[in-house]
Amino acid sequence: MKLDSKIPEGHISQKWTDYKDHLKLVAPNNRPKIDIIVVGTGLAGASAAASLGEMGYNVKAFCFQDSPRRAHSIAAQGGINAAKNYQNDGDSTFRLFYDTIKGGDYRAREANVHRLAEVSGNIIDQCVAQGVPFARDYGGLLDNRSFGGTQVQRTFYAAGQTGQQLLLGAYSALSRQIGLGRVQMFNRHEMLDLVKVDGKARGIIARNLVTGEIERHSAHAVIIASGGYGNVYFLSTNAMGSNVTAGWKVHKQGAAFANPCYVQIHPTCIPVHGTNQSKLTLMSESLRNSGRIWVPKKKEDAEAIRAGKLKPTQIAEEDRDYYLERRYPAFGNLVPRDVASRAAKERCDAGFGIEANDTNEGVYLDFSTEIQNKGKQAAYAKGNHHPTAEEITALGKQWLEEKYGNLFTMYQKITDENPYETPMKIYPAVHYTMGGVWVDYNLQSTIPGCFVAGEANFSDHGANRLGASALMQGLADGYFVLPYTVSDYLADDIRTGKIPTNSPEFDEAEKRVKDSINFFLNNNGTKTVDHFHKRLGLIMWNKVGMGRNEQGLKEAIAEIAALKDEFYKDVFVPGSADELNPELEKALRVADFIELGQLMAMDALQRKESCGGHFREEYQDSEGETLRDDENFKFVGAWEYKGDDISKEELHKEELKYEFIKIAARNYK
Amino acid sequence: MSSAKNININLKIWRQKNAKTKGSMETYKLDNVSTASSFLEMLDQLNEQLVNERKEPIAFDHDCREGICGMCSLYINGRAHGPDTGITTCQLHMRMFKDGDTIYVEPWRSKAFPVIKDLVVDRSAFDRIQQAGGFVSVNTSGNTIDANATPINKDDADKSFEAAACIGCGACVATCKNGSAMLFVGAKVSQYALLPQGKIEATNRVLNMVRQMDEEGFGNCTNTGACEIECPKGISLENIARMNREYLKASIK
Ligand SMILES: Cc1cc2nc3c(=O)[nH]c(=O)nc-3n(C[C@H](O)[C@H](O)[C@H](O)COP(=O)(O)OP(=O)(O)OC[C@H]3O[C@@H](n4cnc5c(N)ncnc54)[C@H](O)[C@@H]3O)c2cc1C
Ligand code: SF4
Ligand code: FES
Numbered sequence: 001m002k003l004d005s006k007i008p009e010g011h012i013s014q015k016w017t018d019y020k021d022h023l024k025l026v027a028p029n030n031r032p033k034i035d036i037i038v039v040g041t042g043l044a045g046a047s048a049a050a051s052l053g054e055m056g057y058n059v060k061a062f063c064f065q066d067s068p069r070r071a072h073s074i075a076a077q078g079g080i081n082a083a084k085n086y087q088n089d090g091d092s093t094f095r096l097f098y099d100t101i102k103g104g105d106y107r108a109r110e111a112n113v114h115r116l117a118e119v120s121g122n123i124i125d126q127c128v129a130q131g132v133p134f135a136r137d138y139g140g141l142l143d144n145r146s147f148g149g150t151q152v153q154r155t156f157y158a159a160g161q162t163g164q165q166l167l168l169g170a171y172s173a174l175s176r177q178i179g180l181g182r183v184q185m186f187n188r189h190e191m192l193d194l195v196k197v198d199g200k201a202r203g204i205i206a207r208n209l210v211t212g213e214i215e216r217h218s219a220h221a222v223i224i225a226s227g228g229y230g231n232v233y234f235l236s237t238n239a240m241g242s243n244v245t246a247g248w249k250v251h252k253q254g255a256a257f258a259n260p261c262y263v264q265i266h267p268t269c270i271p272v273h274g275t276n277q278s279k280l281t282l283m284s285e286s287l288r289n290s291g292r293i294w295v296p297k298k299k300e301d302a303e304a305i306r307a308g309k310l311k312p313t314q315i316a317e318e319d320r321d322y323y324l325e326r327r328y329p330a331f332g333n334l335v336p337r338d339v340a341s342r343a344a345k346e347r348c349d350a351g352f353g354i355e356a357n358d359t360n361e362g363v364y365l366d367f368s369t370e371i372q373n374k375g376k377q378a379a380y381a382k383g384n385h386h387p388t389a390e391e392i393t394a395l396g397k398q399w400l401e402e403k404y405g406n407l408f409t410m411y412q413k414i415t416d417e418n419p420y421e422t423p424m425k426i427y428p429a430v431h432y433t434m435g436g437v438w439v440d441y442n443l444q445s446t447i448p449g450c451f452v453a454g455e456a457n458f459s460d461h462g463a464n465r466l467g468a469s470a471l472m473q474g475l476a477d478g479y480f481v482l483p484y485t486v487s488d489y490l491a492d493d494i495r496t497g498k499i500p501t502n503s504p505e506f507d508e509a510e511k512r513v514k515d516s517i518n519f520f521l522n523n524n525g526t527k528t529v530d531h532f533h534k535r536l537g538l539i540m541w542n543k544v545g546m547g548r549n550e551q552g553l554k555e556a557i558a559e560i561a562a563l564k565d566e567f568y569k570d571v572f573v574p575g576s577a578d579e580l581n582p583e584l585e586k587a588l589r590v591a592d593f594i595e596l597g598q599l600m601a602m603d604a605l606q607r608k609e610s611c612g613g614h615f616r617e618e619y620q621d622s623e624g625e626t627l628r629d630d631e632n633f634k635f636v637g638a639w640e641y642k643g644d645d646i647s648k649e650e651l652h653k654e655e656l657k658y659e660f661i662k663i664a665a666r667n668y669k
Numbered sequence: 670m671s672s673a674k675n676i677n678i679n680l681k682i683w684r685q686k687n688a689k690t691k692g693s694m695e696t697y698k699l700d701n702v703s704t705a706s707s708f709l710e711m712l713d714q715l716n717e718q719l720v721n722e723r724k725e726p727i728a729f730d731h732d733c734r735e736g737i738c739g740m741c742s743l744y745i746n747g748r749a750h751g752p753d754t755g756i757t758t759c760q761l762h763m764r765m766f767k768d769g770d771t772i773y774v775e776p777w778r779s780k781a782f783p784v785i786k787d788l789v790v791d792r793s794a795f796d797r798i799q800q801a802g803g804f805v806s807v808n809t810s811g812n813t814i815d816a817n818a819t820p821i822n823k824d825d826a827d828k829s830f831e832a833a834a835c836i837g838c839g840a841c842v843a844t845c846k847n848g849s850a851m852l853f854v855g856a857k858v859s860q861y862a863l864l865p866q867g868k869i870e871a872t873n874r875v876l877n878m879v880r881q882m883d884e885e886g887f888g889n890c891t892n893t894g895a896c897e898i899e900c901p902k903g904i905s906l907e908n909i910a911r912m913n914r915e916y917l918k919a920s921i922k
Binding site for chain 2: 047050051054065066067068069070071072074075084086119122123124125126127128129130131133134135136137138139140141142158159161164165168171172173175176178179185187210239240241273274276277278279281282409410413414416479480528530572574575579580582583
């Protein structure tokens with residue numbers, strides 16, 4: 001396997017422009033002769049399908065939900081970055097590029113990230129033109145806020161529902177193309193394999209989830225935009241259906257899978273409450289703009305809180321440890337996610353956690369200071385220069401409600417506690433996966449004609465992506481990168497004609513899918529799919545989670561391999577193949593999660609350094625900060641599939657070259 | 670959360686093999702449900718129990734489980750999304766129920782939302798309404814004007830956002846005695862009607878969306894307001910009024 005990243009020559013600020021100027025085109029009259037499949041209609045897929053449909057290609061788009069509008073992208077809360085410098089606080093394309101590379105702990109590709117920063121401004125223009133109702137100030141201009149890991153305000157948002165509004169924007173563009181007949185939408189369809197003809201991606205096998213029918217779909221190119229794989233941990237902030245199947249099947253057909261161990265743990269999620277819990281809920285990172293994070297300074301206070309004898313509001317100011325402000329004075333509560341997450345874990349491991357569950361894992365996110373500050377400001381703005389304490393508190397709460405009302409309500413519904421009155425309890429949880437299918441600068445995998453976009457690829461984020469950049473990447477890929485690079489690839493296909501689906505290649509792929517469905521339905525096991533998924537999740541969280549070490553990783557590899565055997569021997573899947581069968585859907589997904597889980601542990605084991613979301617406990621400095629090893633690990637780890645036994649996978653390295661920025665230690669102090 | 674306890678409940682759940690077969694209410698008993706669980710986690714627990722008894726689990730729609738994707742549905746004790754306001758079913762928690770309660774669970778019932786299986790219904794009619802005009806016709810090329818070149822009054826932007834917050838769950842339709850989709854369509858029409866970008870096509874948009882809505886077999890609005898009460902996102906009846914105004918304007922043009 002050869003990894004050719006195809007990064008264009010030239011100065012970083014000119015690469016994409018020059019490159020675009022020389023990509024091949026498909027003339028408008030030839031585009032209707034070409035079919036494109038898009039798997040996934042989240043931000044990346046919907047924007048890609050809409051744009052390619054708009055250009056005149058025949059697009060078939062697939063999603064497993066009942067409507068594209070439900071894709072996991074809808075859940076993103078905080079916002080989307082763009083280097084518009086509307087706030088005149090020194091932002092620029094270069095600075096966004098730099099922050100993102102640094103936030104990725106120098107484990108992302110320079111050229112890709114620069115392109116992302118370059119098109120970021122366009123994304124906002126495009127979305128506003130589509131009618132996305134971003135937050136505005138009283139002058140009618142767009143409002144911004146800041147996110148972790150940056151010192152400028154470049155995050156555009158729509159209350160705490162930015163992903164929702166962006167996705168509905170992309171969905172509306174997609175709907176327009178569906179209405180015009182240029183995109184054919186397949187809801188409640190799941191891609192279960194990739195079909196290759198002469199080494200090129202030429203189609204997919206999909207299951208109609210309602211009728212169970214196995215369908216063949218051919219195309220000249222296939223775009224995978226199937227989202228992230230955080231659900232390998234069972235508990236995560238991902239939607240329940242998020243899975244790795246499309247990416248994993250592509251991997252099995254020959255696409256390299258890159259940096260699987262790079263998992264972002266989000267610091268502000270609602271802590272786990274019990275064993276029946278099915279998922280974790282994120283409280284937007286934007287809350288860190290207003291909330292201060294703390295745990296009690298004294299262990300006995302933490303114990304009393306856990307025992308329900310003390311309330312957080314009863315802990316005096318001087319008895320609170322605002323540990324992020326203490327450790328990282330320059331960034332304070334706005335340090336990047338990996339730093340904030342580890343710091344929370346460190347305090348809880350040391351016995352200061354405040355949650356009354358079996359692990360005591362929880363810290364406070366406190367809004368009382370902000371209520372006072374903003375309340376005072378609001379009173380003054382109203383001309384009231386001698387507000388009473390009650391007036392200040394009331395105005396402060398009102399301010400919070402305007403800014404984060406939906407998040408506060410969400411918190412209250414889940415926990416039954418009122419965050420206006422008492423600090424929120426939060427703890428890190430698995431959130432976003434930075435690894436994924438390896439792609440080159442064109443977002444093409446190592447399989448010609450198979451492109452991968454959004455969270456499903458590994459491309460732009462390196463070891464620890466910053467907040468508000470995933471939405472940016474999804475839309476950049478779909479609206480502004482793939483239309484060019486896919487056209488370049490397809491320029492050679494204008495005479496190919498329809499790809500037949502009655503070929504041996506389609507027969508074979510369909511057989512693979514049917515065999516595995518039949519296997520699960522006929523396997524007379526005794527345990528549910530969730531039983532295995534939960535066990536996998538525990539291994540992953542304990543041994544391939546926030547902190548990893550050699551011994552734990554080796555154990556994880558062995559345990560997952562054993563779990564796989566047991567899964568195939570003992571899983572029980574009721575129902576039949578020709579109907580809506582959610583247990584069957586889950587079984588097929590968990591089968592892939594198990595294999596991926598093992599690869600994640602293998603990838604983490606070989607990476608003998610700490611970088612961002614990947615924290616190897618053996619490699620830390622005296623203050624507990626990550627220790628990167630640029631000399632030996634400045635590469636993308638791309639794995640090649642070698643058959644059923646995952647331990648046989650072969651690692652290929654793509655050296656990362658930093659020509660335009662200087663690599664430095666990541667310091668947020 | 671430390672106040673969580675375990676309760677035992679009885680469930681009456683609608684089972685229906687597929688769109689063609691007749692369904693019926695089935696009775697289940699479920700013990701040890703934590704009051705900290707969500708309603709859907711309770712169903713997971715029931716399904717786990719059913720599969721362990723080698724029975725077919727109950728099919729229901731869900732994905733995000735945080736009240737934003739609009740995928741979950743369910744009529745619970747006669748109310749869309751159950752006995753709490755301003756929430757979706759995935760946000761409903763078992764602390765709303767008492768030990769020994771009997772809970773009735775049914776799918777959305779509306780002519781325009783045929784049952785697929787058990788509690789799962791087909792809401793693709795909403796997508797077709799959107800495809801008929803719920804968008805601004807702008808190319809996705811990125812060659813648009815700078816976003817700040819079109820200032821938008823904050824109040825309008827906020828109102829547009831409030832309308833755009835509709836998650837397409839269909840509770841409004843399910844709860845309406847006429848099966849009307851006016852709240853959903855009104856929200857979509859309003860979002861664009863309030864923004865300068867959407868104005869140019871306003872006439873066609875409202876005419877096309879309303880035509881499609883009627884073709885899909887949704888009922889008419891008789892202003893009972895049940896939709897607003899059950900809407901998890903607080904979409905206001907104002908949007909129906911705005912849609913009617915837009916429709917009237919468009920019809921006499
Ligand atoms: C709670 C939460 C908050 C977040 N907040 C932010 C934020 O504030 N800012 C930010 O930048 N990012 C945020 N993120 C991250 C961001 O939302 C995601 O990374 C991004 O939306 C992923 O988009 P996507 O298009 O790649 O994938 P998704 O939106 O996950 O879409 C995947 C699509 O693929 C389809 N699919 C998957 N597998 C198959 C298959 N086998 N067959 C057919 N279809 C399939 C699905 O149906 C879906 O349509 C957040 C994430 C979460 C969970
Ligand atoms: S208007 Fe409310 S109830 Fe109706 S679909 Fe939208 S969010 Fe659901
Ligand atoms: S599962 Fe997404 S809104 Fe309930």
